[in-house]
Amino acid sequence: MSALKIRMYGDPVLREKAAPIDAVTAELRELAAEMAETMYEHDGIGLAGNQVGIARRIFVMDASEEYAGSKRNGKRTAPEEPQYEVLLNPEIVEASDEDCEYSEGCLSIPGVEGKVFRPARIRVRWQDLDGAQHEEELDDLRARVFQHELDHLDGVLFVDRMAVPLRARLAGKLNALRQKTETAAG
DSSP: OOOOOOOOTTOGGGGSOOBOOOOOOHHHHHHHHHHHHHHHHTTOSEEEGGGGTOOBSEEEEOOOHHHHTTOBTTBOOOOSSOOOEEEEEEEEEEEOSOEEEEEEOOTTSTTOOEEEEEESEEEEEEEOTTSOEEEEEEEHHHHHHHHHHHHHHTTOOGGGGSOHHHHHHHHHHHHHHHHHHHHHHO
């Protein structure tokens, strides 16, 4: 298995609305495993299909304390037994009125972090790789990661959710990232 290429800020696929997953196939299972490998390789806690150039409604995440909470000296410790989740056709069914603030970053927007307000608790629904439907209430980091990755599937980036003054301060950095991506695309 090989890690996938992460698409960077400015790549049009990051702004696409992802298409639903119709069937769980061997190829989809392989994609999920490759996405997880890529997420761990790049020290992420979530990765959406759009971020690897596949505009389908799939994301992987590992918000476990053993992994997400293991960050020391700027790097997480890769888990011996990966605990990532694969979520197909995810959706938010209900969201709390209470918001919480958290500094987010993104593998597709390296070097940029900023505070984003999101609902503190959400009720979500998704399908797993066995075709089973799940519904669960999430809070804390799992809720945050779920919302961030779901935004990717809708073509929304965390910088779009930042307060306007913060986004304005990051404009130069974002423009430089976009130009670098456009130059690399040729």
